[in-house]
Amino acid sequence: MATEVMDEIIVQKSEKLEQIQLATLLLKNQHSFTYKDNIQENLIRAKTDVSLMAEGIRSLRKNLEELKAENERCKEMASLLEKLNSKIDHMGKNxxxxxxxxxxxxxxxxxKNGNLNHENEENxxxxxxxxxxxxxxxxxxxxxxxxxxEVCPLLAPLTEQEFAKIPKYIIGRQTLDAVNSLASSINQILKAKYTLLSLGKDGARKKGDLDLYLEYKKQQTSVKEGEGKIYFFTAEDYQKHTSSKLDKIKLNMLTALRSCKRLREIRIGKLLYYMVVP
Structure with a gap:
C-alpha cells in the first residue's frame, strides 16, 4: 500500500516538473520576470515535497527493520514454547x-465438588x-x-490460627515469631542428632563423635512406644547445641508447641524427653 502511494506521488511530481520545464522554455523566449518568479516558487515547493518524501522513505525503512527484528524474536519465542510444550508432555507422561x-x-x-473455599485453605x-x-x-x-x-520428622511452624488458640496463661507475651524461632532451633538439633545416628558407629568414630553417638543410641533404645520409631530431644541436647538452657520462657513455649500437637513429653524415671509428633 505504501509503495503504491509513493508511486502515485512520484508520477504527480514528474508531471509538475514537466510543466516547470515547459514554463522555463517559455520564459527564455518571452523574457518575462513574472514567470521566472513562479518557476522559482514551484522549484522550492518541489524541493520541499521531495525532502518530505525522502524523510518518509527513511521512516518506512526504519519501521521495516524494527518489524524484522520483532519477527525474529517471535520465531525464537515460538521455538522456546515448542520445547517447553514438549517438556510438559514428557513430564505429564512420567x-x-x-x-x-x-x-x-x-x-x-x-x-466432593472439587472447589476449595477460604475455610478449606486455612484447614x-x-x-x-x-x-x-x-x-x-x-x-x-x-x-x-x-x-x-530427611533423617527425622521436623516441627512444622505454627500458623496464626493455631497461635491464636493458645491460652494466654501459657504463651504470655511471646509472639508467633518467637515460638517458630524456637521450633526452628529444635529442628536443627533434631537434624544434627539423627544425622549422627544415621552414620552408624563407624561413621561416628571417623567424625570423632563416637561418645555422643553411643549416648544418643542408649537414649534411643530406652525410649520405646509401640512399634514405631520415636524422635526426640532433651534439655541437655538443647543446651549442647545452642549453648543456652531451657529457661522458664522457653519451657512455656514448649508447652505451647505441645498444645498445638507439635511435641509430646515422655518421662522415664527422672529424664524428660520431648518427642516430635509426626
Whole structure:
C-alpha cells in the first residue's frame, strides 16, 4: 500500500516538473520576470515535497527493520514454547509415583465438588496433614528437586490460627515469631542428632563423635512406644547445641508447641524427653 502511494506521488511530481520545464522554455523566449518568479516558487515547493518524501522513505525503512527484528524474536519465542510444550508432555507422561499418591490423598480428603473455599485453605496446614500426606509430599520433593531424604520428622511452624488458640496463661507475651524461632532451633538439633545416628558407629568414630553417638543410641533404645520409631530431644541436647538452657520462657513455649500437637513429653524415671509428633 505504501509503495503504491509513493508511486502515485512520484508520477504527480514528474508531471509538475514537466510543466516547470515547459514554463522555463517559455520564459527564455518571452523574457518575462513574472514567470521566472513562479518557476522559482514551484522549484522550492518541489524541493520541499521531495525532502518530505525522502524523510518518509527513511521512516518506512526504519519501521521495516524494527518489524524484522520483532519477527525474529517471535520465531525464537515460538521455538522456546515448542520445547517447553514438549517438556510438559514428557513430564505429564512420567509423573513420579509419589506425586500421584499425594494427589490421590488430596482427592479423597478434599470436598466432593472439587472447589476449595477460604475455610478449606486455612484447614490445609502442615499440622492437619496425616503422616501419609507428609510422606507423599516428601516423595514429591525428592522426585522433583532431588532433595536428600530427611533423617527425622521436623516441627512444622505454627500458623496464626493455631497461635491464636493458645491460652494466654501459657504463651504470655511471646509472639508467633518467637515460638517458630524456637521450633526452628529444635529442628536443627533434631537434624544434627539423627544425622549422627544415621552414620552408624563407624561413621561416628571417623567424625570423632563416637561418645555422643553411643549416648544418643542408649537414649534411643530406652525410649520405646509401640512399634514405631520415636524422635526426640532433651534439655541437655538443647543446651549442647545452642549453648543456652531451657529457661522458664522457653519451657512455656514448649508447652505451647505441645498444645498445638507439635511435641509430646515422655518421662522415664527422672529424664524428660520431648518427642516430635509426626
Amino acid at each position: 509423573i513420579p509415583p509419589g506425586i500421584k499418591d499425594y494427589f490421590n490423598v488430596q482427592e479423597k480428603s478434599g470436598p 490445609v496446614s502442615p499440622a492437619n496433614f496425616t503422616p501419609s500426606v507428609h510422606s507423599s509430599m516428601r516423595d514429591c520433593k525428592k522426585s522433583l528437586f532431588n532433595e536428600p531424604a
